[in-house]
Amino acid sequence: MTSCFIGLFRGSYRWLSLRKPAMNLSKTLPVARAQANCALDMLAAAAHDKWLAGQKPALKELLEKIVFYKRAISRNTSPALALEAALMAADDCGLTLN
Numbered sequence: 001m002t003s004c005f006i007g008l009f010r011g012s013y014r015w016l017s018l019r020k021p022a023m024n025l026s027k028t029l030p031v032a033r034a035q036a037n038c039a040l041d042m043l044a045a046a047a048h049d050k051w052l053a054g055q056k057p058a059l060k061e062l063l064e065k066i067v068f069y070k071r072a073i074s075r076n077t078s079p080a081l082a083l084e085a086a087l088m089a090a091d092d093c094g095l096t097l098n
Contacts, residue, residue, distance in 0.1 A: 035079070037070060046090075046097070
């Protein structure tokens with residue numbers, strides 16, 4: 001039982017660390033959109049660098065998702081939710097936003 005709880009706690013800590021950039025976006029929508037777009041551009045640049053290193057199959061899907069999230073932000077989707085979803089997809093590929 002204890003090991004199950006510790007595993008759950010570790011997973012939630014990882015989830016909270018992924019949410020931190022999304023939680024720190026501005027409260028005003030135009031500024032939050034600009035900040036989220038900038039973060040998505042930085043994530044796309046990191047994916048591109050990894051793409052050049054030779055890890056292409058997973059990154060193709062990630063780059064397509066990033067383009068989708070950038071479009072979604074401009075179409076009245078919450079910038080925080082779009083950024084959080086992109087960060088979770090990037091984490092599955094081994095990318096982080098530094």
